[in-house]
Amino acid sequence: MKPNIKIPDFSHTAVVDQVGIEERASRFTKRSIKNETKMNGLLLALNMIDLTTLEGKDTVGKVKQLCTKAMHLHKAYPGLPTVAAVCVYPSMVGVAKKALGDSGVKVASVSTAFPSGQAPTQVKIDDTKYAVENGADEIDMVISRGKFLQGEYNFVFDEIALIKEICGDARLKVILETGELGTYDRVRKASDIAMYAGADFIKTSTGKISPAATMPVTLVMLEAIRDFYYKTGKKIAMKPAGGISKAKLALHYLVMLNEVLGEDWMNNEWFRFGASSLANDLLMQIMKQKTGIYQSSNYFSID
Amino acid sequence: MAKDDKKDNTLKLKFDSARNLAPAPESKSIAKIKPQYELFINGSFVKPESGKYFDTINPATEEKLSQVAEASPADVDKAIKSAKSAYQKVWSKMPGKERAKYIFRISRMIQEKAREFAVVESLDGGKPIRESRDFDVPTAANHFFYYAGWADKLNYAFPTKTPRPVGVASQIIPWNFPLLMAAWKIAPALATGNTVVLKSAETTPLTALMLAELIQEADLPPGVVNIITGAGETGAAMVSHPDTDKIAFTGSTDVGKIIQKAVASTHKKVTLELGGKAANIIFDDAPLDQAVEGVINGIFFNQGHVCCAGSRLYVQESVYDIVLRKLKDRLETLIVGDPLDKNTDIGAINSRGQLETIQKYLKIGVQEGGEIYQSSCPLPKKGFFCSPTLFTNVSQSSRIAQEEIFGPVLSILTFRTEDEVIEKANNTPYGLSAGVWTDKGSKIFNMTTKLRAGVVWANTFNKFDPTSPFGGFKESGFGREGGLHGLMPYLHLD
Numbered sequence: 001m002k003p004n005i006k007i008p009d010f011s012h013t014a015v016v017d018q019v020g021i022e023e024r025a026s027r028f029t030k031r032s033i034k035n036e037t038k039m040n041g042l043l044l045a046l047n048m049i050d051l052t053t054l055e056g057k058d059t060v061g062k063v064k065q066l067c068t069k070a071m072h073l074h075k076a077y078p079g080l081p082t083v084a085a086v087c088v089y090p091s092m093v094g095v096a097k098k099a100l101g102d103s104g105v106k107v108a109s110v111s112t113a114f115p116s117g118q119a120p121t122q123v124k125i126d127d128t129k130y131a132v133e134n135g136a137d138e139i140d141m142v143i144s145r146g147k148f149l150q151g152e153y154n155f156v157f158d159e160i161a162l163i164k165e166i167c168g169d170a171r172l173k174v175i176l177e178t179g180e181l182g183t184y185d186r187v188r189k190a191s192d193i194a195m196y197a198g199a200d201f202i203k204t205s206t207g208k209i210s211p212a213a214t215m216p217v218t219l220v221m222l223e224a225i226r227d228f229y230y231k232t233g234k235k236i237a238m239k240p241a242g243g244i245s246k247a248k249l250a251l252h253y254l255v256m257l258n259e260v261l262g263e264d265w266m267n268n269e270w271f272r273f274g275a276s277s278l279a280n281d282l283l284m285q286i287m288k289q290k291t292g293i294y295q296s297s298n299y300f301s302i303d
Numbered sequence: 304m305a306k307d308d309k310k311d312n313t314l315k316l317k318f319d320s321a322r323n324l325a326p327a328p329e330s331k332s333i334a335k336i337k338p339q340y341e342l343f344i345n346g347s348f349v350k351p352e353s354g355k356y357f358d359t360i361n362p363a364t365e366e367k368l369s370q371v372a373e374a375s376p377a378d379v380d381k382a383i384k385s386a387k388s389a390y391q392k393v394w395s396k397m398p399g400k401e402r403a404k405y406i407f408r409i410s411r412m413i414q415e416k417a418r419e420f421a422v423v424e425s426l427d428g429g430k431p432i433r434e435s436r437d438f439d440v441p442t443a444a445n446h447f448f449y450y451a452g453w454a455d456k457l458n459y460a461f462p463t464k465t466p467r468p469v470g471v472a473s474q475i476i477p478w479n480f481p482l483l484m485a486a487w488k489i490a491p492a493l494a495t496g497n498t499v500v501l502k503s504a505e506t507t508p509l510t511a512l513m514l515a516e517l518i519q520e521a522d523l524p525p526g527v528v529n530i531i532t533g534a535g536e537t538g539a540a541m542v543s544h545p546d547t548d549k550i551a552f553t554g555s556t557d558v559g560k561i562i563q564k565a566v567a568s569t570h571k572k573v574t575l576e577l578g579g580k581a582a583n584i585i586f587d588d589a590p591l592d593q594a595v596e597g598v599i600n601g602i603f604f605n606q607g608h609v610c611c612a613g614s615r616l617y618v619q620e621s622v623y624d625i626v627l628r629k630l631k632d633r634l635e636t637l638i639v640g641d642p643l644d645k646n647t648d649i650g651a652i653n654s655r656g657q658l659e660t661i662q663k664y665l666k667i668g669v670q671e672g673g674e675i676y677q678s679s680c681p682l683p684k685k686g687f688f689c690s691p692t693l694f695t696n697v698s699q700s701s702r703i704a705q706e707e708i709f710g711p712v713l714s715i716l717t718f719r720t721e722d723e724v725i726e727k728a729n730n731t732p733y734g735l736s737a738g739v740w741t742d743k744g745s746k747i748f749n750m751t752t753k754l755r756a757g758v759v760w761a762n763t764f765n766k767f768d769p770t771s772p773f774g775g776f777k778e779s780g781f782g783r784e785g786g787l788h789g790l791m792p793y794l795h796l797d
Contacts, residue, residue: 020596034327
C-alpha cells in the first residue's frame with residue numbers, strides 16, 4: 001500500500017441500492033455478442049480462468065492432470081491460449097509448481113484456513129508462509145466473516161494487511177465470501193476494507209457457499225474498484241468465483257467488466273474467473289465458432 | 304493471439320471497446336409494411352376523401368417506408384359519426400363482461416405479434432429495438448390486459464356511484480411512444496364503454512395502423528375503434544367536432560393550450576398530458592452509481608423524447624465532482640447507432656424537425672455560457688442522430704434549464720440544502736415528474752410531499768405500470784392515465 005493513501009472510516013462506506021444494482025447487472029446481459037467480438041471474448045475468458053481444484057480428496061495425481069489441462073486446453077485447436085493460473089490448496093502448491101514449469105501458468109494457493117477462516121492468526125500466517133515458500137505466485141485468502149459481521153472492521157483490515165506482508169511478491173486475492181455477507185452494502189464495505197488493506201485482487205467467493213458469484217455482486221465490487229481507482233489511482237483486480245460455468249455467462253461478465261472498468265482491465269492481470277467447468281464450455285463454443293458445428297462433449301478432455 | 308513470451312502468458316486481446324461490438328441486427332424481414340395505408344373507419348380501410356397521402360420515413364436512414372392517408376375534416380366527420388353510431392347501437396349496451404373479452408383478445412394478439420410491432424416501431428420512430436422490444440410493446444399489451452379486467456367491475460371501482468360512459472372519445476397521440484400511447488388511450492376508453500377515434504402522430508403512423516389491422520382481425524364491432532392519420536388540421540377537426548364528447552391529448556403544451564381554448568364552454572371532457580422539465584435530485588447520501596444509472600436512463604431513454612424525462616439534474620455540491628465524473632464515464636459506454644441493432648442504446652432522433660430543435664437548444668446552451676460535454680461515440684453518416692449531451696455551468700435562468708428540449712440533452716445544476724432544491728425543482732411552469740436519490744427514507748417522504756409533480760420516483764426513474772396513474776401538475780396537464788384514476792376521465796360519475 002502506498003503511504004499517501006488515506007484510510008477512510010469504514011463505518012461510513014458508500015451505499016448500494018439493491019433494485020438499481022440488479023437492474024443494471026441485468027442490462028449487461030442484453031448486449032448481443034456476435035462473430036469476431038464473440039470469438040475474442042471466448043479466447044479472452046479462457047485466458048482469464050483460474051482452473052481450480054479445492055477438494056478434500058485432491059491428490060498429487062489429480063493436481064498433475066489438472067496442470068496438464070491448464071497448459072494444453074485443446075490440442076485440436078493449435079495456438080490456443082493457456083488459462084491464467086491453477087488454484088489449489090497449500091499442500092499441492094509444490095506439485096503444481098513443478099508440473100507447470102516455465103509454461104507461464106501461475107500457481108494460486110488458497111490460504112488462511114480456507115474456506116471458513118476460523119483459525120488463530122498464527123495458523124493463518126503459517127498457512128500462507130507455507131504456500132509462498134513452496135512457490136505460490138498468488139495467495140487467495142479468506143476474510144474473517146464472523147469478525148466482519150460483529151463490526152470488528154479493524155481486525156479484518158489488520159489481518160489482510162498482515163497476510164499481504166507475508167505474501168511478499170505473491171499477489172494477494174482477498175475472498176469476501178459474499179454469500180455470507182448478506183447485503184450489497186456489506187459487500188461494498190468489505191471490498192473497501194480489503195482494497196485499503198492492500199489486496200491486489202478482490203474475489204467474491206470460496207465456491208463452498210451458495211450463492212457464490214453473481215453478476216450484481218460482482219458489479220458492486222467492480223464499482224468499488226472504480227471508486228478506489230478514482231481516489232487513489234491504484235488499480236485493483238477482480239475475481240468472481242463459483243457458479244460461472246457457461247461461456248455465455250462469462251461473456252456477460254466481460255461486457256460488464258468492459259463497461260464498468262474499461263479496456264485496461266480486460267486481461268488476466270486484472271480479471272479472473274474462478275472456475276473448473278467453464279473451460280470446456282468455452283472450448284466447445286470456440287470450436288463452434290471455428291467450425292460452425294457443435295461437437296460432442298466427448299471431444300473435450302475432463303482433467 | 305497469445306504472445307509467445309514464456310514468462311508472461313497474459314493475452315492482451317481486445318475484446319473490443321464497449322461501443323464497438325460486432326453488429327447484431329434484428330431482422331427487418333419480419334416487418335411487413337404495406338406501400339400504402341388507408342383510414343380505418345367503421346371497421347374497414349377506406350380511402351381519404353381528399354385523396355391525399357403523405358410519406359412516413361425511417362429516421363435512421365431517411366428512406367421512405369410507406370405512405371399514409373391524410374384525413375380531411377370530412378373524413379374526421381365520417382369517423383366520429385361511425386363511432387357515435389357504434390356507441391349508441393352496440394358498445395354502450397354491451398355488458399362489461401363482453402367488452403372485456405374483446406379487450407383481452409386485443410392484448411393477446413399484440414403479444415402474438417410482439418416482434419413485428421417492435422421492429423416496425425423502431426423502423427418508423429427511430430427508437431432502439433431493445434426498448435421497443437422490452438418496453439413499448441409489452442407495456443402496451445399490459446395496458447389492454449389491465450383495463451380489460453376493469454370492464455365488468457366499474458361499480459366496484461366507484462362504489463356509491465353509478466358509472467356511465469361518456470360517448471365518443473377523440474384521442475390524439477404523440478410520436479414518442481406511438482403504440483404505447485395508443486394503448487394508454489384506447490384501453491380505458493373501451494373498458495368504460497366509450498367508442499374511439501384515434502389519430503396517430505404524423506411521423507409515426509405505422510404501429511397504430513397495424514393496431515387497426517389487429518382490431519379488425521379481432522372482430523371488434525365496426526366503428527368502436529376508428530384510427531385515422533393526419534397532421535394538426537386533422538386533430539383540430541376532431542377537437543371541434545360537435546359529436547366529440549371527450550378529448551384525450553398527449554403532446555406539446557402549446558397545442559394543449561389551443562385545445563383547452565377550443566373546448567371552452569362546450570360539454571366536452573378533456574384530459575391533457577403535456578410537456579415536462581423534470582428535476583432529478585441526487586443527495587450526497589445516495590447510492591451514487593445507481594443514481595448515475597438512473598440519471599442516464601432518465602434522460603437518454605428513447606433519445607430523450609419522453610415528456611417525463613429527467614432533463615434537469617440537481618446534484619448536491621458535496622458530491623458534484625464524483626457524480627460528474629461517473630456520468631461522463633457512463634456516457635462513453637452508450638452506443639449510438641442503428642435502432643435495429645440489439646446493442647444500440649440511443650437510436651435516431653424522430654424527425655429532421657426535432658433534430659433541428661435539439662441543435663438549436665445546443666447552440667443556445669453554449670451561448671448562455673453552459674459547458675457542453677458530448678460522448679465521443681461516432682454518429683452514423685445518414686439519418687437524424689444526436690450525441691448524448693451534458694451541460695454543466697447551468698443556472699435556473701438558463702433557457703436549457705427552463706424549456707423542454709425533448710432530446711438527449713441533460714442540464715446539470717447544483718444545490719446545497721433540501722429547501723433550496725425543493726424551491727429550484729418547483730421553479731418551472733411544468734410539473735409532470737421528478738426523481739429523488741437518497742438512502743434516507745424520511746428524506747424521500749419529505750421530498751415527495753413537497754415536489755409539485757404528478758409522479759415522483761425515489762431511487763429509480765422512468766418506471767411505468769398500467770396500475771399506476773400518470774399525469775401532470777401545472778402546465779404539464781391534468782387528468783390521469785393508468786390505474787383506477789385512468790378510468791375516471793371516461794366516465795360520468797354521479
